[in-house]
Amino acid sequence: MFFLPTTSLNRPIHFIMNPIRPAFALLFTLAALARADVKLPPVFSEHMVLQRDIPLPVWGTAAPGEEVTVTIAGQTKTTKADDQGKWRVKLEALKVGEPLTLTVKGKNTLTLNDVLVGEVWVGSGQSNMDGRVNGYAKNDEVLASLATKTFSQVRHISSRGTWQLATPQNSGGFGALLYPFGVRLHEELKVPVGLMLGAVGGTPSGYWLSEEMYQADAACKKVAAQFAKTYPLEALEKKYPQDVAAWEKAVEAAKKDGKNPPRKPAPPGKAGETTGGKMGHLFEAHIRGYVGYGIRGVLWDQGESGTAVVGVDQYTLMGALIKGWRKDWGQGEFPFLYIQKPSGNGCAWDTANPVTKNASPFAPLPAQVPALNDGAYRELHVRIQKHPNTAMVTASDLGSGVHPTNKSGYGARASQVALGMVYGQKVETQGPLYTSHAIEGGKVRIKFTHVGKGLAARHSEKLQGFAIAGADKKFVWADAVIDGDSIVVSSDKVTKPASVRYAWANAFPWANLFNQDGLPAQTFRTDSW
Numbered sequence: 001m002f003f004l005p006t007t008s009l010n011r012p013i014h015f016i017m018n019p020i021r022p023a024f025a026l027l028f029t030l031a032a033l034a035r036a037d038v039k040l041p042p043v044f045s046e047h048m049v050l051q052r053d054i055p056l057p058v059w060g061t062a063a064p065g066e067e068v069t070v071t072i073a074g075q076t077k078t079t080k081a082d083d084q085g086k087w088r089v090k091l092e093a094l095k096v097g098e099p100l101t102l103t104v105k106g107k108n109t110l111t112l113n114d115v116l117v118g119e120v121w122v123g124s125g126q127s128n129m130d131g132r133v134n135g136y137a138k139n140d141e142v143l144a145s146l147a148t149k150t151f152s153q154v155r156h157i158s159s160r161g162t163w164q165l166a167t168p169q170n171s172g173g174f175g176a177l178l179y180p181f182g183v184r185l186h187e188e189l190k191v192p193v194g195l196m197l198g199a200v201g202g203t204p205s206g207y208w209l210s211e212e213m214y215q216a217d218a219a220c221k222k223v224a225a226q227f228a229k230t231y232p233l234e235a236l237e238k239k240y241p242q243d244v245a246a247w248e249k250a251v252e253a254a255k256k257d258g259k260n261p262p263r264k265p266a267p268p269g270k271a272g273e274t275t276g277g278k279m280g281h282l283f284e285a286h287i288r289g290y291v292g293y294g295i296r297g298v299l300w301d302q303g304e305s306g307t308a309v310v311g312v313d314q315y316t317l318m319g320a321l322i323k324g325w326r327k328d329w330g331q332g333e334f335p336f337l338y339i340q341k342p343s344g345n346g347c348a349w350d351t352a353n354p355v356t357k358n359a360s361p362f363a364p365l366p367a368q369v370p371a372l373n374d375g376a377y378r379e380l381h382v383r384i385q386k387h388p389n390t391a392m393v394t395a396s397d398l399g400s401g402v403h404p405t406n407k408s409g410y411g412a413r414a415s416q417v418a419l420g421m422v423y424g425q426k427v428e429t430q431g432p433l434y435t436s437h438a439i440e441g442g443k444v445r446i447k448f449t450h451v452g453k454g455l456a457a458r459h460s461e462k463l464q465g466f467a468i469a470g471a472d473k474k475f476v477w478a479d480a481v482i483d484g485d486s487i488v489v490s491s492d493k494v495t496k497p498a499s500v501r502y503a504w505a506n507a508f509p510w511a512n513l514f515n516q517d518g519l520p521a522q523t524f525r526t527d528s529w
Contacts, residue, residue: 213324303341
């Protein structure tokens, strides 16, 4: 027997030297290591919603070689963990019904109760998706009302949490856009709805696809290579120390004036590479844990922060992101809906409607036609829907600002697109969308899809917002007339028209073409100038 130093109570701690104890300790440790309880990732928890009508992967970890059995709704799947302790099974498609129990059994047993089957959507992007009910309800009556109710069949999970029921106690932490989107789907489809949130404010799209997705995309590589031909990288690198010095002076001036200092300028990046952060790090942190979980589709709200990939535009990068997510998920070309950016800045059919109450008021035409590039960024986002099985949620009439306050309106509009595009309901999902044009003498005939119940001018008998130009690229405001499902555009100042543009500006409250379903036509041009 020997003594260690006494404790604070002045009582010596006695240890009896026993040569058998170390052997027992070693055996106990080895047994604990060998056990390696079966575990599930956080995305599988009580109250979860499983996607109906498709095969459903379930995965986790266990001891290497351990047999794992998964049971639910009368079906049982068995597999063994691989050399790294990973296992995966695929359940047969489930139908909507009563709450289920999922059991996972290895050397231990996991039991998940109150599992529902219904529709599952992933919401991702930046702050307008990440913003929570508590933060927006005070300025959104519809959202505030939803926050007081219980929807036992609507469930929500964030990338840092587990599944929660929609109750007044929980819903304040739900996505402010995603929650009303899910409630509308639940009420229309009469099925449970699961909402999976993974979003971070102020983030570019280049952080939301993996390096592998980007490197595999030929379009991104092509655009970056083309940009590099005229990109003055060396000159920018030489100028960067001057930019930093100017920033340091601005910081000192801000401190003296008691103002917030400006952000430090990022060093110039190479064409095709990210600036300010590692490509894909947000995908890995907030989406990777969801990948493979059965879903119906994705609702995306991001755009103000661009791509952060030098020389690669939002249309091109979003193509790589959409393809990459679908490939990693292994579930085919699931629907990908995205909220239009930049936000708002157009008039609405009816500002008495809670969905469009924050729209810009209708305005007279400005004296001058906007400059050639004024609508390019807005047009870029309209184009994203050209990627397969992708649809834009029109937002030009939903309210302006970096953080539009009417999140319930955004959720309602997004659910309308989902109901029409994904679930086959007979509802119009967009306003008139340019599809083709033909020059007819001194006039140009514009054809559209999504005419719905018919084309209409709103707030004025006269259509506004169309500009026309000849080969000299000098645009003037045009006369525009509805002719069935077409618009005929002309001007006595342009005898030989070469191009027509509509709502070609960052803000266009003066553009008033709608369909009679109440949805606004979107920015377009017939040229590529």
